[in-house]
Amino acid sequence: xxxxxxxxxxxxxxxxxxxxxxxxxxxxxxxxxxxxxxxxxxxxxxxxxxxxxxxxxxxxxxxxxxxxxxxxxxxxxxxxxxxxxxxxxxxxxxxxxxxxxxxxxxxxxxxxxxxxxxxxxxxxxxxxxxxxxxxxxxxxxxxxxxxxxxxxxxxxxxxxxxxxxxxxxxxxxxxxxxxxxxxxxxxxxxxxxxxxxxxxxxxxxxxxxxxxxxxxxxxxxxxxxxxxxxxxxxxxxxxxxxxxxxxxxxxxxxxxxxxxxxxxxxxxxxxxxxxxxxxxxxxxxxxxxxxxxxxxxxxxxxxxxxxxxxxxxxxxxxxxxxxxxxxxx
Amino acid sequence: xxxxxxxxxxxxxxxxxxxxxxxxxxxxxxxxxxxxxxxxxxxxxxxxxxxxxxxxxxxxxxxxxxxxxxxxxxxxxxxxxxxxxxxxxxxxxxxxxxxxxxxxxxxxxxxxxxxxxxxxxxxxxxxxxxxxxxxxxxxxxxxxxxxxxxxxxxxxxxxxxxxxxxxxxxxxxxxxxxxxxxxxxxxxxxxxxxxxxxxxxxxxxxxxxxxxxxxxxxxxxxxxxxxxxxxxxxxxxxxxxxxxxxxxxx
Numbered sequence: 001x002x003x004x005x006x007x008x009x010x011x012x013x014x015x016x017x018x019x020x021x022x023x024x025x026x027x028x029x030x031x032x033x034x035x036x037x038x039x040x041x042x043x044x045x046x047x048x049x050x051x052x053x054x055x056x057x058x059x060x061x062x063x064x065x066x067x068x069x070x071x072x073x074x075x076x077x078x079x080x081x082x083x084x085x086x087x088x089x090x091x092x093x094x095x096x097x098x099x100x101x102x103x104x105x106x107x108x109x110x111x112x113x114x115x116x117x118x119x120x121x122x123x124x125x126x127x128x129x130x131x132x133x134x135x136x137x138x139x140x141x142x143x144x145x146x147x148x149x150x151x152x153x154x155x156x157x158x159x160x161x162x163x164x165x166x167x168x169x170x171x172x173x174x175x176x177x178x179x180x181x182x183x184x185x186x187x188x189x190x191x192x193x194x195x196x197x198x199x200x201x202x203x204x205x206x207x208x209x210x211x212x213x214x215x216x217x218x219x220x221x222x223x224x225x226x227x228x229x230x231x232x233x234x235x236x237x238x239x240x241x242x243x244x245x246x247x248x249x250x251x252x253x254x255x256x257x258x259x260x261x262x263x264x265x266x267x268x269x270x271x272x273x274x275x276x277x278x279x280x281x282x283x284x285x286x287x288x289x290x291x292x293x294x295x296x297x298x299x300x301x302x303x304x305x306x307x308x309x310x311x312x313x314x315x316x317x318x319x320x321x322x323x324x325x326x327x328x329x
Numbered sequence: 330x331x332x333x334x335x336x337x338x339x340x341x342x343x344x345x346x347x348x349x350x351x352x353x354x355x356x357x358x359x360x361x362x363x364x365x366x367x368x369x370x371x372x373x374x375x376x377x378x379x380x381x382x383x384x385x386x387x388x389x390x391x392x393x394x395x396x397x398x399x400x401x402x403x404x405x406x407x408x409x410x411x412x413x414x415x416x417x418x419x420x421x422x423x424x425x426x427x428x429x430x431x432x433x434x435x436x437x438x439x440x441x442x443x444x445x446x447x448x449x450x451x452x453x454x455x456x457x458x459x460x461x462x463x464x465x466x467x468x469x470x471x472x473x474x475x476x477x478x479x480x481x482x483x484x485x486x487x488x489x490x491x492x493x494x495x496x497x498x499x500x501x502x503x504x505x506x507x508x509x510x511x512x513x514x515x516x517x518x519x520x521x522x523x524x525x526x527x528x529x530x531x532x533x534x535x536x537x538x539x540x541x542x543x544x545x546x547x548x549x550x551x552x553x554x555x556x557x558x559x560x561x562x563x564x565x566x567x568x569x570x571x572x573x574x575x576x577x578x579x
Contacts, residue, residue, distance in 0.1 A: 011492075035330070075348075076470075104455050104472070108454075108455070108456035111456070111460065112428065112464060117424070117425040117539070118424070118425070119541055120455060136454075139340070139355075139453070140453075141348055143546050143548065146544040148542050150541075150542075158496075169537075175549065188496060189497050189498070190495065192494065192495040200488045206492070237493060251508075252491055257384075259488075283549070288552075289572070290570065304552070304553070305556065305576075306557045306558060308557055308560045309562065312494075314565060321565050322569065
């Protein structure tokens with residue numbers, strides 16, 4: 001029986017979807033090793049503790065809340081020192097983080113502080129005796145590497161969307177703790193978080209991602225993509241590198257090898273040809289829909305459902321039908 | 330300003346990959362190698378900083394077998410001043426092992442800035458930079474898409490999912506470079522000639538034990554064959570029906 005640790009990511013005082021994924025993964029790991037406890041760590045500004053109970057839904061037994069006025073934004077050194085201290089004290093078998101922009105920055109700091117190795121961006125994992133074995137897409141997604149991580153604790157980041165959150169209604173014990181490093185003493189300081197731009201939802205969190213490419217012809221036509229995303233009601237807007245390079249969209253919305261990696265339940269590619277570099281950022285999505293006028297576009301090779309046609313006719317119609325379908329639910 | 334840039338030799342990602350005998354590595358037949366994409370950006374950032382704020386020195390460092398000398402020479406051809414190969418038969422998959430070797434070399438080197446690419450395009454772990462920083466005892470900012478260095482410190486911007494954050498830090502520091510900061514220059518003919526005469530030092534890599542290893546590699550499973558639902562806007566109702574009843578995502 002071994003306890004498992006999960007880092008619960010939040011931004012702007014709200015839990016992110018990946019927080020539940022991380023906790024749910026820890027629940028699975030604890031259950032697989034004989035039913036230990038799941039301890040989640042939630043760090044933020046005063047008030048973040050109000051979100052602790054919600055983590056019980058994904059199977060947390062204990063939520064350690066670290067609140068500090070200096071932690072309104074991510075503070076890498078404070079977070080890392082605090083997580084390392086909790087993990088060291090808790091004697092966990094596994095510690096889960098997320099392969100998000102924050103988690104990819106945080107987890108290697110924690111592993112180094114604990115003097116252990118770590119595995120990154122796993123889409124699946126299993127505990128096999130003394131080792132953790134996981135699947136990791138490498139070589140821009142063209143290879144799946146099965147990695148073996150020896151040592152305890154096994155520090156891991158999980159690809160956002162890779163873990164299905166299993167409802168495990170529990171009422172966690174909430175414990176308060178102090179940060180292991182005074183935020184005022186941190187050398188690296190996040191001074192501001194930019195506006196989210198016009199994306200309706202965070203790319204890593206959104207169950208649906210609607211992405212646009214060069215087929216939209218000009219920046220203003222992204223309104224079609226935004227309207228479709230709004231019709232879904234739970235969608236974020238992404239873009240290809242060609243589009244962000246041309247300044248049509250913010251670079252933070254770029255999906256692909258050199259941008260963000262997403263695995264939503266539904267990915268809708270609008271006017272995207274499907275270059276291998278773009279596929280690297282979205283091919284693990286559960287369901288992929290492609291709309292493109294070129295029936296030979298490579299995107300149709302990975303799409304579950306495709307419509308060949310003029311996106312300027314297809315997308316408005318799809319927006320209308322999705323809106324109708326959701327209104328009737 | 331004294332800058333180290335840590336670079337990795339990786340296979341060209343545009344080629345078709347096959348699994349090698351033994352199932353743990355790529356079939357080397359037909360592979361071509363080059364500096365990892367983000368590491369090229371990091372070299373460019375280092376060169377520009379010294380050009381704009383010199384005097385200074387750019388030292389390129391790589392862990393691996395003799396073949397990495399080719400990659401180091403390319404960076405020298407771009408304009409780096411000297412190179413260090415931390416010699417190892419293979420590059421471990423474990424970022425912590427690589428970080429140990431790099432930190433042992435760089436810790437007392439008097440570097441103001443140690444640059445990395447955000448991640449290697451092959452192993453895609455994105456861990457070596459922050460781990461090296463920890464072992465060196467210096468601050469780290471990872472995956473920066475904008476970087477300004479002035480007055481003994483730096484400001485950087487990081488891309489989050491649908492947002493960005495501004496970060497301040499003091500030097501010396503480790504910074505890992507995302508796309509967007511600087512497009513790497515191509516080595517000029519003159520640069521390539523000069524690179525042949527620049528110093529390239531070879532030392533053993535102090536990797537320690539690798540605890541993250543590759544068990545096997547495979548090509549990704551093909552997605553189940555998709556289908557063209559139809560042509561034009563008339564196909565939309567059928568698509569919506571499939572999303573509701575078959576994919577159950579609407």
